[in-house]
Amino acid sequence: MNGVQLLLVEDNEGDIFVTLDAFESSMVINNIIVKTDGDQAISYFKKIASTEDLPDFVLLDINLPKISGHEVLKYLKQHQEYKAIPVIMFTSSSSEVDITKAYQNGVNSFITKPIEYSDYVGVLKRIEEFWLKISGISY
Helix, strand or coil: CCCEEEEEECCCHHHHHHHHHHHCCCCCEEEEEEECCHHHHHHHHHHCCCHHHCCCEEEECCCCCCCCHHHHHHHHHHCCCCCCCCEEEEECCCCHHHHHHHHHCCCCEEEECCCCHHHHHHHHHHHHHHHHHHCCCCC
16 A cells, blocks of 8 residues: 555645644555645646656645636646546635536535534545545555
């Protein structure tokens, strides 16, 4: 088992901390790469040397500096080499417009972030359970 690489695209320091903390004890996720704006995320993909370096899945916020999460999602789903990477929109938005737009652009899942710490951590654990153990991302 090589472990799973997660790309977290999030600009809120508190949310980054909670996410890293929630996955710290993970027996599956062994590498988390953090990008704090949409431009950094797209640049990261443009610089990847080979498909072996691709993340296994992406947790993507919508409201990001420079380039929105919707634009990052569109970029990923329009490029053949990134299209199959599961993208989970994990955002504070619960707007029907954002949800519809995300699914139209090919998001694999849209989850609104809970406000309470314990709920937030619980949702992250369920994301790990579903996407890494049930859905079949190989690790």
